[in-house]
Amino acid sequence: MESKFTFVKSSEQHLSDLNSNENTSHSPKKTQKFKKPHLSFVDPASLPFKPILSDEETRGLELVDVWVADIDARASSQFLSFCKSQISSSENLLHLKRFRQISNEVSGRLESAANIDKNTNEEKQPIRLTGIIGLKSVISAEELKEKITSFYSEDLIAPYLLPLPKYSPLNRTQFDSWRHVWPMGFKEDADRILKISAEDALIISAHLERLRSKDTALMLDHMDIQCASTAFIVNPQKNLLIDEADYVCHLTRHPLDHSVIKCIAKVAEKERQRKNSEGGSQAGEKRKNEEGFHLESYLCSGLDVYLATEPCAMCAMALLHSRIGRVFYLRHNTLCGALGSRYKLHTHSSLNHKFKVFCSV
């Protein structure tokens, strides 16, 4: 398939490459039998839609004052003992590495102090480290001085304040831009990585185009729309249109006459008819309706919804309660949008259903 998207190599593909290489050198027959398919995901930057992330995922670098001290590397164990026994827990700093090596400027470039005497017989200079003691908010300068004097018997370390990254990075973008301030650890949450195949991206793009053409016609008649002017629900596994509805935009309209609510109601009605025709089924039991998508007690499990405009809070909650899989919309709703503009309902950590939201670019 020729694609307009660029790709990133998936972990599955790395694994497949490794297995393939191993099998090629040791067991050629095994390679053919167990060869895994190469799964590639589209580079998110090349997609015509972008995810609506939480404020935590998009925030820039924020700093917090932290007590640090420069020490000899050979005294690092003693320094750690001091921190652990004398300073209150600094759990908020666990994303930062405890030590950073101090570099010396030699011959116009930065060079580790450990390497200065690498090619001479002179005594090596000791490695110097800057070590984190704790948050300024946890201990005052006077208290810290007292504890140092008590622990070391004398003022062996001279603490000072450094502004360091306040939060742990949640994605590679934050990690790459924050780590220059201070060394930090980072393990990307697999759920945060956008995994969209080329085939999926093409299907989504086609649905967005269809939505865009339909929306243009509707907008001529409905300029006061405060929610999605049109909506349709799709089964992404089969690329099958499940239901579609338009926003009724009159002064006398029913307050529930939003396209999203109407769409979900249509799905519910189909499910009700299906259950009646089958003579009913037990709640919670996995079942399959006439369109071929699985329902697990919730109406829209695994389905995608396409909206001309970011939905209002009522519709966003309805999508949440129906367990929608993904939401795509064309434009933001700055007046009352609940999935990106006024609120980011889908990013609340307390919700027991997670779904991804995307906006067309």
Ligand SMILES: [Zn+2]
């Ligand atoms: Zn609405």
